[in-house]
Every structure is written in C-alpha cells, then in structure tokens.
Amino acid sequence: MKKIKTDVCVIGAGSGGLSVASGAVQMGAKVVLIEAGEMGGDCLNYGCVPSKALLSAAKQAHVIREGGAGIAGVTPQVDYAAAMDHVQSAIATIAPHDSQERFEGLGCTVIRAHARFISPRTVQAGDTEITARRFVIATGSRAFIPPIDGLKNTPFLTNETLWAQRSAPKHLLILGGGPIGMEMAQAHRRLGSDVTVVDAGKALGRDDPEAAEVVKATLRNEGVSIIEDAPVIRVSGGAGDIQLHLKDGQTLSGTDLLVAVGRVANTDSLDAEKARIDLTSKGVKVDAALRSSNRRVYAIGDAAGGMQFTHVAGYHAGVLIRALLFGLPAKAASHHIPRATYTDPELAQIGMTESEAREAHGNALTVTRAEISGNDRAIATGRSAGGGFIKVMIVKKRPVGVTIVGPDAGELISFWALVAASGLKMGQIAGMVAPYPTLMEVNKRAAGAYFTPKLFESPRVKTVVKLVQRFLP
Ligand SMILES: Cc1cc2nc3c(=O)[nH]c(=O)nc-3n(C[C@H](O)[C@H](O)[C@H](O)COP(=O)(O)OP(=O)(O)OC[C@H]3O[C@@H](n4cnc5c(N)ncnc54)[C@H](O)[C@@H]3O)c2cc1C
Numbered sequence: 001m002k003k004i005k006t007d008v009c010v011i012g013a014g015s016g017g018l019s020v021a022s023g024a025v026q027m028g029a030k031v032v033l034i035e036a037g038e039m040g041g042d043c044l045n046y047g048c049v050p051s052k053a054l055l056s057a058a059k060q061a062h063v064i065r066e067g068g069a070g071i072a073g074v075t076p077q078v079d080y081a082a083a084m085d086h087v088q089s090a091i092a093t094i095a096p097h098d099s100q101e102r103f104e105g106l107g108c109t110v111i112r113a114h115a116r117f118i119s120p121r122t123v124q125a126g127d128t129e130i131t132a133r134r135f136v137i138a139t140g141s142r143a144f145i146p147p148i149d150g151l152k153n154t155p156f157l158t159n160e161t162l163w164a165q166r167s168a169p170k171h172l173l174i175l176g177g178g179p180i181g182m183e184m185a186q187a188h189r190r191l192g193s194d195v196t197v198v199d200a201g202k203a204l205g206r207d208d209p210e211a212a213e214v215v216k217a218t219l220r221n222e223g224v225s226i227i228e229d230a231p232v233i234r235v236s237g238g239a240g241d242i243q244l245h246l247k248d249g250q251t252l253s254g255t256d257l258l259v260a261v262g263r264v265a266n267t268d269s270l271d272a273e274k275a276r277i278d279l280t281s282k283g284v285k286v287d288a289a290l291r292s293s294n295r296r297v298y299a300i301g302d303a304a305g306g307m308q309f310t311h312v313a314g315y316h317a318g319v320l321i322r323a324l325l326f327g328l329p330a331k332a333a334s335h336h337i338p339r340a341t342y343t344d345p346e347l348a349q350i351g352m353t354e355s356e357a358r359e360a361h362g363n364a365l366t367v368t369r370a371e372i373s374g375n376d377r378a379i380a381t382g383r384s385a386g387g388g389f390i391k392v393m394i395v396k397k398r399p400v401g402v403t404i405v406g407p408d409a410g411e412l413i414s415f416w417a418l419v420a421a422s423g424l425k426m427g428q429i430a431g432m433v434a435p436y437p438t439l440m441e442v443n444k445r446a447a448g449a450y451f452t453p454k455l456f457e458s459p460r461v462k463t464v465v466k467l468v469q470r471f472l473p
C-alpha cells in the first residue's frame, strides 16, 4: 500500500471538489484529489452541460418550426443523434478545463479510484492511503430510484444514461416534474417525441405556483402532457412498451421511461462511520461552516445536503478556502443564491417566494411586479407573449425574494443576486439606468413599481408640487 501525507484531500472531482482543489493548490497547499468516475462530475458529464446542450438543439428546432417576426416556420429536419453529438461536443470542449492533466499541471496529486475512510484521519483510494490535515467530501449525488413495484425490472433512463441515446424516444414517459423532468420534457417534445410527465405532487412544486403555471402552460401548449397529483403504484412492460399504473386506476403507456424524482447523496459508500462523520438522510451533517462531526472533515455541494446546484458547490468551495488555508472562520449563507430552470420560458428565483415571504413577514411585506408583455425589447423580439413576469418581495425597503418567469430569466436573476449579496435598497435599484431596449429594464420597472404609489398616488406629493410650482420663477 502506497502512503501519502497531504494538507488537503478532496474526494470527488466535480463542480465543488475541482474548485477547492484548484484554489488550494494555487495558494500553496499540498492537495490530493480523488475521483472514482469521470473528471468534472455530474454537471459536466450527466447534468447541466448535456441538458443545456440538448435544450439548445431543441430550441433551434422550435424556432425553425414556429418561425416568428414575420418569417414563416417550416418543418425542421431533426436528427436526434446529431443533437446528441452536439451534447458530446459541448462536454468535450469543456472537459480539458476539468481534466486530470490540468489538475496535475496545477500541482495536485490526482488519484482515479473510489475513496473510503479507514480512520478519522485516513482515506483509502485504490492502493493508496492518504492521511490529510483536512478532508473535503465533494462526492455529489445520483438519481434517486423510488421503490415502486416493478420499476427495478423495467428498463429506465436516468440523467446518467440519457445522453447515450441515439434515437428520439417515440413516447417518453417522465417520472417527476422537477427541473430535470421539465427541462427534458420540453427538449424531447421539441425534438419530436411524444412526452408525458407524471408527478406524485405538483410539477415545479418548489417554485412560485403562478410562475410555475406559466411554464406548465407553455409546455402543455407545445404538446407535453403533464399529469399531477398522480402517484405511480406499479410499473410494468419492457423495452419499447412501458406502462405506468397510477393510484387512481389510470394506466399510461410509452416507449421509454426517464426517472427524475430527486437525488440521493453519494455518501453511503464512504465508510463515514469509520471517521466518526455523522450522516443525515440528505448527506453529510454539516454546520454553517460546512464542517462535519469530525472537525477535520468538511462537506460541500450536493453531498452537504442543501441546495443542489453547481454554483452552490462552487460557492461552498470559496467559503472553505478561507477555513482550510487560513484557518479563518467562514460561514455559508443562502439568501443570495439564485436558481433557474432552463425551460423556455425560464423560471428563476432568489430568496423567498411570495408565499414564503408572506408567511415570514405578514403585513410588513410589499410585493411589486412588472409584466414581460410591457417590456419593449421582449415585444420587438417577439418574446412578450406567454404571461411572463417579475415579482419582487420587499420588506423594509429591501428585497427578500424575487421570482422571474420569462425569456432569459436565468440571466436577469443575477442582477438580484448582486442586490441580495450587497444588501441594496429598492431606491438604489430604481436609480439604476439600464440601456434601452433591454430585458434588463424589467428589473428596473419592478423596482419603479415600488415607488409608483408613493410618488404618483400621494396627495401629499401633489400638494408639495403645486406649492413649489407656484413659487418657481
Ligand atoms: C440533469 C441535471 C441537470 C442539472 N442542471 C443544472 C443546472 O443547469 N444548473 C445548476 O446549477 N445545477 C444543475 N444540476 C445540478 C448540478 O449538476 C449539481 O448540483 C453539481 O454537479 C454538484 O456538484 P458536486 O461537486 O457537489 O458533485 P458532482 O459534480 O456530482 O461531483 C461529485 C464527484 O464525486 C465523485 N465521487 C462520488 N463518490 C466518490 C468516492 N467515494 N470516491 C471518489 N469519487 C467519488 C463522482 O464520481 C463525481 O464525479 C443538474 C443536475 C442534473 C442531474
């Protein structure tokens, strides 16, 4: 057995692990990075990158089919295999950035093996034992496979296997209407498949219901069947002919099945108990500093059991660098973390939804909004239909949450991420000048709406203006 002593040992070379490793090694720490599967983790290989690449192929097909701005639509020539080639080419283009060669070039020792703890200070990976001052568990998550009768014996796809498909499913059944289910539903519908989404609760159920409805209505208009509050009690059939048996007695048939009902953290095969690391049902139990019950061990990203996004894993990495390298106190916050679902229209959120804010703040809450249909750029580019909007939840002159549904909502929400991180007030936001005509103006419009009643509907303001006007030369 080979033995290595290091400052920092990172387990998992995905979004979080890579960021910690590159930061730590470039600032002078000795780093061992262990990866059991593909460098780059879920986001690059089975998550964000392939899903956004497939959505972009689907959008091309949609634009050609629908036309717009005076240009007639025509039937697109969709080649599913070519769309999947585009997916693989996007992955291949990004892969060098996350590669073993790059990280070895930075000075990391990269070990390609499954890691498990053998003591509170030692991890074994393949034929190497690594003793480290600090460990970082960045092992991510995998698709949760629900214990539904018959599912195990039926062929199904997950976010890991979907990208190897070479022909479009004739009728794709999707179990779960979360971000994965809804993004893949729209992508496949636009690429020519029949699609049925079945959710045990509400599709996009974590989002503001009014905003979620805008997305669901669009998908339904495009021909996606979305069935909600419909628990599946049994799955039957085989390759090319699959049945979902619903609790209410209905049976749905399709040719392929994608399971997307949430995630389970990759913490079950770490032998965490040998290092006295407590786990919860969601992952490693961590405190606000992302530290586990073993003070030498931290957890970040999906393995830490909180918000499951690439930018969260990256943010966690930044928080940890302070603690790992400088021994400084560091805490992970969440009020400034946005999220977006990349359907068309996109759905983005930061902080509290309206109902969460109402519950937390009651009458102290003011909600302002602006409609995408009133945005000149959206109108000029033919993207104003569909009921998109921005809603800002405000308490004591500061936003506590923002919901945006509409074109490029995922881009527009970054502005509010800066607002939240900097603690800006609505007055400062209303004072911003955005170039005309941009979608960005909708953010300013929502801020302006906060002041409209105070300025345009106030008898006091009217009296003061009349008085001043009388005395102005
Ligand atoms: C279909 C899909 C679409 C998504 N789209 C988005 C999106 O658009 N935007 C967004 O922000 N997020 C998105 N996500 C979520 C995002 O992919 C994850 O939140 C992110 O990858 C988490 O990063 P991580 O570093 O925690 O884990 P990962 O990136 O999954 O990396 C963990 C790594 O650890 C390795 N590993 C696990 N166990 C061990 C072990 N014992 N020893 C050694 N190595 C191990 C794994 O092989 C893996 O490479 C999506 C997810 C999916 C599934």
Ligand SMILES: NC(=O)c1ccc[n+]([C@@H]2O[C@H](COP(=O)([O-])OP(=O)(O)OC[C@H]3O[C@@H](n4cnc5c(N)ncnc54)[C@H](O)[C@@H]3O)[C@@H](O)[C@H]2O)c1
Pocket: 146, 175, 176, 177, 178, 179, 180, 181, 183, 198, 199, 200, 201, 202, 203, 204, 205, 231, 232, 260, 261, 262, 263, 307, 308, 309, 339, 340, 341, 342
């Ligand atoms: N755009 C993005 O940023 C993006 C995209 C995809 C995934 N992700 C991340 O990955 C995570 C996982 O995504 P997801 O969509 O798998 O999970 P999810 O937990 O967000 O949604 C799962 C959905 O499945 C439903 N469900 C649960 N059990 C079910 C069952 N037995 N039968 C039918 N429906 C059931 C739930 O009601 C829910 O609507 C997301 O929460 C997000 O953090 C992010």
